[in-house]
Amino acid sequence: MPVYFLLTEAHGPDRIKIGRAKSVEARRRALQTGNPDLLKLVGYIKSKDDVRLEADLHREFHDKRGDLGEWFHLEPADILPVLQRFHGAAFVGKTSNAFAITGHDKDGIPEFVGVWEWGDLSHEDCCPFCGCLGGLHFQEASWMYHCLACDALTNFEEDESEPPEA
Structure with missing residues (x-):
């Protein structure tokens, strides 16, 4: 299952959600419902061990965690090196x-x-x-x-x- 990175350019600093879903686009649409801020796909990584990868990424960015669970105070430039580490299994939005x-x-x-x-x-x-x-x-x-x-x-x-x- 893919591990995705969704960006919201809300009022204030950018926030990126790190999560996992069978269908990244369906998950983006579901999160967009009722959200006044546009959600944009930064990228995703196809993984056979998505639970572990998501947990590892949450730990990696722990110091940037916001007050909304899986949302982190990150910019797309912070995510690109993560995507590049996974080369052929990673996709940009x-x-x-x-x-x-x-x-x-x-x-x-x-x-x-x-x-x-x-x-x-x-x-x-x-x-x-x-x-x-x-x-x-x-x-x-x-x-x-x-x-x-x-x-x-x-x-x-x-x-x-x-x-x-x-």
Whole structure:
């Protein structure tokens, strides 16, 4: 079961909930009900021992625990190193418009919104299709980039906003 990190940018310091759920999005929606502050998915880690992982993370951030149980006074930047420790089993809460072009660099190469709202992650760090921190791997045989988590295959030459059908 995934261990998730949900952010609320409430009045005051950011707070992040560290919890676990079978469906992270269903849990986010359930917590959002009745909550006036928008909840955003920072990321999650797929784990076979989610109970232990959640408890370990609660201990790791014990000194940042707020007064609301599983909510901690953390920022997304505090969570990124945790997600990176779990590499291919960790996913960031990706932006819905990761492929939107924001402009072009001095060589005319398009610049994109990016995968993660809170940091600049390249496609080598993070799959823009599924958010896996395993990143995309270049395959010389096909001259394309491949994600091991979602099986996306791309050469970045076309406007691709959805991963290929499995």
